[in-house]
Amino acid sequence: MxxxxxxxxxxxxxxxxxxxxxxxxxxxxxxxxxxxxxxxxxxxxxVGRTDVPRPLNVPKEFADKIRSMTDDFISEDGFVHPPFMSNRVYFIHEKDEDKIWKMYDKAKAFDETIIDRETFTALLDKYDNPLSRAAKASGYSIKPKNYVEFKKVYDTYIDSCFNDLLNKMKK
CATH class of the missing domain: 1.10.260.40 (lambda repressor-like DNA-binding domains)
Known part of the structure; x- marks a missing residue:
C-alpha cells in the first residue's frame, strides 16, 4: 500500500x-x-494509544440500558424500595452492604479519583432514629441522602466492568 x-x-x-x-x-x-x-x-x-486495531463496538442502546438500571440495582429480595433520588432517604438491606463495598473497591481500583473510603463510609452510616431502628428490625437500614455520590461510584463500577469484559473479549 x-x-x-x-x-x-x-x-x-x-x-x-x-x-x-x-x-x-x-x-x-x-x-x-x-x-x-x-x-x-x-x-x-x-495514533498509537492502543495495540488493538478494532475495539469491540458496544451498542449505545445496550450501554444506556445498563446505566438506566442503576436505580434498581440494590435489591434482590423482591421488595420494592423507595426510589433512589437526591434529597430522599433510601433503604438498603443489610445483606447488600457487602455487595456495595465490593462494588466500591472495584470502582476505586479502576478510578482513584472517586470519593474516598472514609467519605463513602460516612455516606453509608446509619441514622439513629426510631425509623431506622424499626427498619433495622426488618433487616433494613436507612442511609444518608447523598445519592449523587453513590451514583458516581456505581457508574465508575459499571465502567470498570465494561473494561473487564472488553479485555476478556480481546483475548
Missing amino acids: NSKIVAEATGISAGNISDWKKGRSYPTASKMIVLADYLGCSIDYL
Whole structure:
C-alpha cells in the first residue's frame, strides 16, 4: 500500500499524506476518521494509544440500558424500595452492604479519583432514629441522602466492568 493508493481511495490529497509522513503537518480529526474507516481500525490505533486495531463496538442502546438500571440495582429480595433520588432517604438491606463495598473497591481500583473510603463510609452510616431502628428490625437500614455520590461510584463500577469484559473479549 502506498500513499497514492490511499489518496485515491480516501479522497485525501497525496500532498497531505506526504506532508504527514514527513512530519510537516498532521491530519485533522475529520481526516483521521476517513483514514481509520479506510484502514478498518480505530483512531486510537492510528495514533498509537492502543495495540488493538478494532475495539469491540458496544451498542449505545445496550450501554444506556445498563446505566438506566442503576436505580434498581440494590435489591434482590423482591421488595420494592423507595426510589433512589437526591434529597430522599433510601433503604438498603443489610445483606447488600457487602455487595456495595465490593462494588466500591472495584470502582476505586479502576478510578482513584472517586470519593474516598472514609467519605463513602460516612455516606453509608446509619441514622439513629426510631425509623431506622424499626427498619433495622426488618433487616433494613436507612442511609444518608447523598445519592449523587453513590451514583458516581456505581457508574465508575459499571465502567470498570465494561473494561473487564472488553479485555476478556480481546483475548
